[in-house]
Amino acid sequence: MNVSIDSSWKNHLSEEFEKPYFQSLVEFVKYEYSSNICYPISSEIFNAFNHCKFNDLKVVIIGQDPYHGSNQANGLCFSVNDGISHPPSLINIFKELGTDINMAYPKNGNLSPWADQGVLLMNATLTVRSHEAGSHQKKGWETFTDEVIKCISNQKDDVVFLLWGGFAKKKVKLINPDKHHILTSGHPSPLSANRGYWFGNAHFSKTNDILKSLDKDEIDWCIT
8 A cells, every 4th residue: 555645644653654553554454455446446545635725624524434325435534435325424414505505416436526625534444345334444544544633733722623423522532622522413424314313413504604703714514
């Protein structure tokens, strides 16, 4: 695995790449990609960071694991490649956007336009073996992404963190609430959403209200 990550992040994470756990992770990922079909494709493993430069970062959305279906994952949490059917969680995200900001349901499920505006769409685990959910968990990715969250919390101010579901909510301990804005909700998965824990959270309009109050550019959430 080549750590192909934008230089704005390298300046803050270079020490992490030298640590023994990360070196072991690199070897594991190299072996997995050479021996199995894995997602996302190797050039997109660090897509979340390459689309959202450190200096531009305004919002963080935390996922858990990349999609493990064929050609779904593109390195951005909840996002899929162009032309791929929308997974259930993404469908519910788009439904909430329709209610919250009156966005028409999109054809495309690629969320890279959000990332390009400063939304870090980061999974806790950045890779997965095809059709084996969670297969790359507890190999070092979670240690790395936790350090990313700590770095953002320590080095930046007034970032909006959107924590959806129990897994993401546990990351609150890594975030300084005196410096940042934390919005929590149930997960957009049908299991959570159908029980009333997702719909109506209005996180997208609330995020823009916060950004507007800080004199920052709002996020254009509309996907076409």
